Amino acid sequence: MLFTFYKYQGTGNDFVIIDNRLDKFPKNDTKLVHHLCDRRFGVGADGLILLENHPTADFKMVYFNADGNESSMCGNGGRCIVAFANFLGIIEDKATFEAIDGMHYASISDKRVSLQMQNVDDVSQLNNYVFLDTGSPHHVQFENELQALDVKEKGAAIRYGKYGKSGSNINFVEKESDDIFAVRTYERGVEDETLSCGTGVTAVAIAMNHLGETNGNSILLKTQGGELNVSFDKDGGAYKNIFLEGPAVQVFKGEVEC
Numbered sequence: 246m247l248f249t250f251y252k253y254q255g256t257g258n259d260f261v262i263i264d265n266r267l268d269k270f271p272k273n274d275t276k277l278v279h280h281l282c283d284r285r286f287g288v289g290a291d292g293l294i295l296l297e298n299h300p301t302a303d304f305k306m307v308y309f310n311a312d313g314n315e316s317s318m319c320g321n322g323g324r325c326i327v328a329f330a331n332f333l334g335i336i337e338d339k340a341t342f343e344a345i346d347g348m349h350y351a352s353i354s355d356k357r358v359s360l361q362m363q364n365v366d367d368v369s370q371l372n373n374y375v376f377l378d379t380g381s382p383h384h385v386q387f388e389n390e391l392q393a394l395d396v397k398e399k400g401a402a403i404r405y406g407k408y409g410k411s412g413s414n415i416n417f418v419e420k421e422s423d424d425i426f427a428v429r430t431y432e433r434g435v436e437d438e439t440l441s442c443g444t445g446v447t448a449v450a451i452a453m454n455h456l457g458e459t460n461g462n463s464i465l466l467k468t469q470g471g472e473l474n475v476s477f478d479k480d481g482g483a484y485k486n487i488f489l490e491g492p493a494v495q496v497f498k499g500e501v502e503c
Contacts, residue, residue: 246503250281250288251329252496255321255358257440257470259496261288262329265295265307270503272307272315277503279313288501291432291439294322296329299343303336306344310434318346318380320443320489324358327351328493346380359490362447366483368455375452379487382413383448391419391427396438400431416445418453424461426453428468440470443489450475451484 248270251262261281263270271277272295282290295307306326310316323344330336331353340351350361362379369376374386384403388394400415407413412433419427428449430442446466453459454477463476473491477484 248501248503249498250501251332251498252288252290253325253329253493254470254496255324255441255443255493256468256473256491258321258442259290260322260325261290261293262326263293263295264329264333266298266304268297270295275313277313278309279311281501282309282311282313288499291435292316292319292322294319294326296326296333302341302343302348304330304340304342306342308345310432312434312436314434315345316434317382318344318363318444320360320362320380320445320447321441321491321493322443323349323351323360324443324489324491324493327353327358327360328356328495332495344380353493356492356494357490358493359488360443362444362487362489364483364485365451365487368451368482368484370455375455376413377448377451379444379447379451381444382408383416383445384408384413385416385418385449385452388417388419391417391429394429396429396431400438401436404431404433414442414445414448416442416449418449420453420458421467423459424463425465425467426450428466430468438469441468441473443473446473447475447487447489451477451487454479454484455482
């Protein structure tokens with residue numbers, strides 16, 4: 246069967262996106278998803294996203310990591326699928342959709358998407374790192390000389406050594422000013438550094454506030470692929486009204502025989 250796909254990127258975090266409202270894509274074919282995401286033998290992407298029908302929301306998002314397995318929430322992927330839904334004419338400037346972690350609200354203006362993330366009720370400070378779940382699990386720790394760091398080697402050591410088979414995403418952070426932080430992320434499922442991670446920068450912004458590194462509630466995160474903004478309201482030790490904002494751009498359209 247011939248499938249039309251679209252390639253999107255949000256600050257360098259790239260995705261193959263397919264309109265699956267007719268439910269034709271073989272979602273259980275892990276090898277196919279992995280092949281499409283392969284950068285040498287397939288289209289190449291950090292993940293694959295299906296846009297599907299939903300009984301009450303504008304659409305449903307189904308997300309697969311590059312290893313072919315359905316995964317937890319992807320923030321940049323969520324922003325990209327909103328841009329895709331706008332391109333298809335499903336939405337105009339606002340969207341409500343369901344992902345694996347529940348319902349999300351988003352808005353889009355001039356190729357920038359603001360996506361509401363799930364509330365974070367629990368932030369764990371453990372030794373020299375912070376752990377929290379922003380739709381996906383994230384380990385956050387400071388690192389000196391961030392740009393010189395071998396993220397793949399150090400991230401993999403923590404990902405497998407500390408978190409085992411289920412794993413966690415690993416974020417390394419360097420503070421630039423009170424409300425600006427540089428971030429590099431090792432993503433499970435990709436098993437490598439990605440140029441950006443939406444749930445990762447969300448976790449970093451919240452972790453920095455929790456640690457007292459910033460008193461602000463609007464944080465600029467600098468990733469290898471560009472800049473993202475995370476804003477939130479703090480309610481005691483919990484965080485709500487969390488929004489991830491940044492660009493989401495269509496790169497190209499193609500067809501693939503499956």
